[in-house]
Amino acid sequence: VENVRLLDRLSSRKAVLGTLYLTATHVIFVENGSETRKETWVLHSQISSIEKQATTATGCPLLIRCKNFQVIQLIIPQERDCHDIYISLIRLARPVKYEELYCFSFNPKLDKEEREQGWKLVDLSEEYNRMGVPNNYWQICDVNREYGVCDSYPTEVYVPKSVTAHIIVGSSKFRSRRRFPALSYYYKDNNASICRSSQPLSGFSARCLEDEQMLQAIRKANPGSDFIYVVDTRPKLNAMANRAAGKGYENEDNYSNIKFQFIGIENIHVMRNSLQKMLEVCELKSPSMSDFLWGLENSGWLKHIKAIMDAGIFIAKAVAEEGVSVLVHCSDGWDRTAQVCSVASLLLDPYYRSMKGFMVLIEKDWVSFGHKFNHRYGNLDGDPKEISPVIDQFIECVWQLMEQFPCAFEFNERFLIHIQHHVYSCQFGNFLCNNQKERRELKIQERTYSLWDHLWKNRADYLNPLYRSDHSQTQGALHPQIAPCNFLYKFWSGMYNRFEKGLHPRQSVTDYLMAVKEETQQLEEELEILGERLANLQKSQLGDNKVKNKQQDRSKQSGLSTSNNSLANTPQEYSNDLKSFPSRSPSQGDEEDSALILTQDNLKSSDPDLSANSDQESGVEDLSCRSPSGGGCLPSEDSGKDSDEAVFLAG
Amino acid sequence: MLRSSQPLTGPNRKRCREDEALLGTILDEGERGFIIDTRSAQAAKQARMTGGGTEPKSSYPQWRRLHRPMERGRPLQESFIKLVEACNDPSLSMDRWLGRLESSRWLSHVKAALSAACLAAQCMDREESNVLVHGAEGTDTTLLVTALAQLILDPSCRTLAGFQGLLEREWIEAGHPFHVRCARSASSHARLKQEAPIFLLFLDCVWQLSRQFPFSLEFGEHLLLTLFDNAYASAYGTFLCNSEKERSLCKVKESTHSLWAWLNQPEEKQKFLNPLYSHNVLVIWPSVEPQSIQLWQGLFLRWIRPSRHLDEAWEEIQRLVKEN
Numbered sequence: 013v014e015n016v017r018l019l020d021r022l023s024s025r026k027a028v029l030g031t032l033y034l035t036a037t038h039v040i041f042v043e044n045g046s047e048t049r050k051e052t053w054v055l056h057s058q059i060s061s062i063e064k065q066a067t068t069a070t071g072c073p074l075l076i077r078c079k080n081f082q083v084i085q086l087i088i089p090q091e092r093d094c095h096d097i098y099i100s101l102i103r104l105a106r107p108v109k110y111e112e113l114y115c116f117s118f119n120p121k122l123d124k125e126e127r128e129q130g131w132k133l134v135d136l137s138e139e140y141n142r143m144g145v146p147n148n149y150w151q152i153c154d155v156n157r158e159y160g161v162c163d164s165y166p167t168e169v170y171v172p173k174s175v176t177a178h179i180i181v182g183s184s185k186f187r188s189r190r191r192f193p194a195l196s197y198y199y200k201d202n203n204a205s206i207c208r209s210s211q212p213l214s215g216f217s218a219r220c221l222e223d224e225q226m227l228q229a230i231r232k233a234n235p236g237s238d239f240i241y242v243v244d245t246r247p248k249l250n251a252m253a254n255r256a257a258g259k260g261y262e263n264e265d266n267y268s269n270i271k272f273q274f275i276g277i278e279n280i281h282v283m284r285n286s287l288q289k290m291l292e293v294c295e296l297k298s299p300s301m302s303d304f305l306w307g308l309e310n311s312g313w314l315k316h317i318k319a320i321m322d323a324g325i326f327i328a329k330a331v332a333e334e335g336v337s338v339l340v341h342c343s344d345g346w347d348r349t350a351q352v353c354s355v356a357s358l359l360l361d362p363y364y365r366s367m368k369g370f371m372v373l374i375e376k377d378w379v380s381f382g383h384k385f386n387h388r389y390g391n392l393d394g395d396p397k398e399i400s401p402v403i404d405q406f407i408e409c410v411w412q413l414m415e416q417f418p419c420a421f422e423f424n425e426r427f428l429i430h431i432q433h434h435v436y437s438c439q440f441g442n443f444l445c446n447n448q449k450e451r452r453e454l455k456i457q458e459r460t461y462s463l464w465d466h467l468w469k470n471r472a473d474y475l476n477p478l479y480r481s482d483h484s485q486t487q488g489a490l491h492p493q494i495a496p497c498n499f500l501y502k503f504w505s506g507m508y509n510r511f512e513k514g515l516h517p518r519q520s521v522t523d524y525l526m527a528v529k530e531e532t533q534q535l536e537e538e539l540e541i542l543g544e545r546l547a548n549l550q551k552s553q554l555g556d557n558k559v560k561n562k563q564q565d566r567s568k569q570s571g572l573s574t575s576n577n578s579l580a581n582t583p584q585e586y587s588n589d590l591k592s593f594p595s596r597s598p599s600q601g602d603e604e605d606s607a608l609i610l611t612q613d614n615l616k617s618s619d620p621d622l623s624a625n626s627d628q629e630s631g632v633e634d635l636s637c638r639s640p641s642g643g644g645c646l647p648s649e650d651s652g653k654d655s656d657e658a659v660f661l662a663g
Numbered sequence: 664m665l666r667s668s669q670p671l672t673g674p675n676r677k678r679c680r681e682d683e684a685l686l687g688t689i690l691d692e693g694e695r696g697f698i699i700d701t702r703s704a705q706a707a708k709q710a711r712m713t714g715g716g717t718e719p720k721s722s723y724p725q726w727r728r729l730h731r732p733m734e735r736g737r738p739l740q741e742s743f744i745k746l747v748e749a750c751n752d753p754s755l756s757m758d759r760w761l762g763r764l765e766s767s768r769w770l771s772h773v774k775a776a777l778s779a780a781c782l783a784a785q786c787m788d789r790e791e792s793n794v795l796v797h798g799a800e801g802t803d804t805t806l807l808v809t810a811l812a813q814l815i816l817d818p819s820c821r822t823l824a825g826f827q828g829l830l831e832r833e834w835i836e837a838g839h840p841f842h843v844r845c846a847r848s849a850s851s852h853a854r855l856k857q858e859a860p861i862f863l864l865f866l867d868c869v870w871q872l873s874r875q876f877p878f879s880l881e882f883g884e885h886l887l888l889t890l891f892d893n894a895y896a897s898a899y900g901t902f903l904c905n906s907e908k909e910r911s912l913c914k915v916k917e918s919t920h921s922l923w924a925w926l927n928q929p930e931e932k933q934k935f936l937n938p939l940y941s942h943n944v945l946v947i948w949p950s951v952e953p954q955s956i957q958l959w960q961g962l963f964l965r966w967i968r969p970s971r972h973l974d975e976a977w978e979e980i981q982r983l984v985k986e987n
Binding site: 294299300301302303304305306308309312314315318416417418419420477478482483500501502503505507514515516517519521524525528529531532535 | 758878953
């Protein structure tokens with residue numbers, strides 16, 4: 013469709029004219045204009061909602077909201093075209109079969125062996141061995157090899173040495189969705205462990221011998237402690253309500269040597285609404301500080317993030333400082349349980365703070381343990397009540413930790429943002445379906461590619477320049493403060509305002525430091541080579557004064573100069589009224605306005621398939637493209653007869 | 664850019680030929696200038712009743728007046744106190760924190776200050792017009808706007824030496840009454856009439872700029888914290904008294920040492936420099952969206968949150984840059 017306008021979200025007077033294309037996998041907007049054919053690509057899987065707004069004189073507005081928080085506002089000239097686009101997008105954004113998803117047609121031009129190797133990059137059996145199991149206390153168990161015991165668990169899990177198949181089967185019958193207690197993380201320093209399960213089907217008085225034996229076995233697998241914690245991540249009220257439905261929580265009287273603890277993280281519906289409210293705040297036009305802060309508080313979002321973090325901290329402390337094993341569950345053991353176990357593991361084990369380790373962590377606690385990616389993130393059209401930003405919250409917890417401990421993680425913010433992006437993009441097969449069983453049935457590994465492989469190949473873009481494996485922050489456990497530190501939680505504008513040019517620090521410290529590091533390394537290597545050459549020359553041509561050492565032209569290498577013109581930016585709108593200064597006409601375009609235009613070809617981001625409009629990636633040099641608008645327009649002061657009217661600038 | 668105090672128009676709309684002539688000489692024939700008044704239009708009008716006022720259009724035809732109300736005086740001090748109380752309240756739970764932060768209104772004041780300064784800068788840079796800034800007395804919000812505007816516009820103000828010059832010029836010599844403004848700070852029970860943390864508000868705005876433009880200021884947070892400390896209590900005479908006149912009467916220059924002299928010693932200077940600094944000749948336009956304005960944790964949470972990990976990060980940054 014031609015002559016479509018793309019509106020700038022924050023500066024509604026700035027619209028770009030172009031052509032809109034719909035393909036099988038993407039919506040693409042290409043700007044008109046001779047030199048700058050800027051393209052905006054949006055994957056259908058990323059589309060969360062489409063809103064057709066009332067037709068105005070300029071055309072028919074269409075608002076596309078994406079799962080990665082991008083918001084695209086288009087004006088379609090003809091109402092009929094707008095309607096067609098709307099209907100098409102609705103269908104395209106709600107696939108009914110897996111085969112419709114992008115990952116089945118995506119072709120990164122790798123051969124079959126490379127694809128296979130890509131999937132092998134993250135190997136969970138290696139990971140368990142690294143942790144230190146199997147050992148005297150823990151054994152691998154394949155009773156679920158045909159998914160006969162629990163269809164949302166993997167084929168192989170780790171259980172205490174003393175546990176028999178009979179106990180596992182018995183316990184699974186007493187757990188919601190048959191998700192019996194299994195090992196999530198083993199802390200070899202003191203044999204304490206983090207185990208995970210779902211809620212017991214205890215109702216008000218039911219008991220199960222095998223389940224009780226299971227918990228006993230977990231306790232015995234840690235000879236250093238005579239009890240275990242059982243952590244229910246739900247609010248007490250919800251857990252109690254579950255009892256009426258025949259489920260519930262562990263009764264300390266029935267299970268010997270447990271200490272029971274509620275942590276109180278809200279459920280998926282509360283979280284879904286919380287995110288919704290927060291995004292509404294983000295969509296406010298020119299909000300005041302007050303609107304923003306109240307809106308953020310009313311959404312409750314940061315409160316929930318803190319709750320998840322506090323739970324992870326509690327568990328990490330129990331394991332590392334008290335040496336006590338913990339069994340974690342929520343209702344079904346695949347949402348809050350996954351969040352809390354992975355946060356705790358991250359705090360405890362520096363391996364998970366490395367890039368590879370983080371991928372392993374997600375593969376273990378989210379992918380293998382049956383987090384319902386399809387239902388939660390809407391790969392396929394499904395029940396809207398199942399949608400919830402569960403992994404988004406975990407990823408944000410990691411970011412909050414990165415802000416508090418800048419040297420502790422091998423990866424940077426961009427790594428997290430790209431992972432979140434791909435949870436929804438369905439470009440790779442890792443986050444498809446709801447569990448391992450479904451993925452194997454669909455032969456995902458033979459028909460799609462692995463995100464981990466892709467990220468790993470581009471890892472140079474994802475490194476944190478401040479990370480050093482010998483640094484104090486990277487050794488051992490992290491100890492974040494719990495209370496009082498509400499203020500330490502910040503609004504993640506890098507994620508929720510990701511695509512808004514002009515909101516972020518213009519210059520990326522991360523990229524600058526990475527470039528510095530690289531240059532230092534190159535120079536050191538050069539120095540070494542020169543040193544050797546010098547030594548050789550001196551040896552072979554003693555006394556020959558004509559020998560001249562080649563002077564190295566130490567001209568600045570890649571991207572170190574921050575004082576180049578791509579730092580140029582233009583003024584924002586500094587008043588709520590949008591009348592601009594009169595003297596600047598659009599034709600007097602600033603050369604400063606568009607320092608760097610990204611097209612699909614020269615996209616610097618490591619992710620070529622990421623929509624090309626992601627120039628807001630913190631890695632890309634600043635390119636604030638705002639027109640010199642904003643100005644001093646006041647509501648006309650009513651001055652009555654006297655001439656003391658407040659003067660204002662006409663638009 | 665010029666600064667002054669309010670014209671004493673009064674209820675009878677007095678005129679002053681000399682004042683009009685002075686402002687007249689600034690502008691060429693047909694040129695326009697802007698007056699940025701840091702009071703609301705209503706407050707400015709009310710000021711007439713007590714002898715003050717605004718420049719009437721008829722007498723100053725080439726000047727356009729813009730109002731950018733900014734908080735000052737008691738309300739600003741209250742805002743500061745509320746914020747510090749919120750930060751120090753251990754019983755404050757997460758679901759109340761943002762509300763308390765908001766009700767102190769401190770961040771709103773930061774936003775307003777930055778916006779006003781950007782407006783002044785825009786007038787000069789984009790409109791190529793002269794600007795006159797004043798509030799009531801010309802000693803508080805006026806200086807905030809002119810100093811910030813220069814930081815935004817002028818790269819030489821962003822060097823360590825240039826920033827010191829800016830402070831001397833726009834705050835000290837311009838007559839900001841440090842002695843009465845920076846008296847007891849936030850925890851004192853005495854609510855002094857003249858006390859107001861305008862200078863701190865300025866430092867907060869500078870910090871916001873440094874966060875948004877990490878490469879463009881030659882100095883870092885450490886300098887801003889040092890300035891904050893010294894404005895309230897200092898071993899040096901730089902921030903003493905309320906005006907040059909008082910300093911002269913008290914013989915400050917003869918009897919005390921200068922903060923700048925200490926700061927500029929090579930061993931001390933190192934600690935204040937920003938390792939990421941790279942001279943940026945362009946104008947730096949900050950974003951004033953709420954998401955871009957953050958609580959200055961380094962100041963407000965200075966004694967509450969552990970800074971070890973962040974200090975280590977800065978050390979690492981310095982090490983990386985030095986190695987190169």
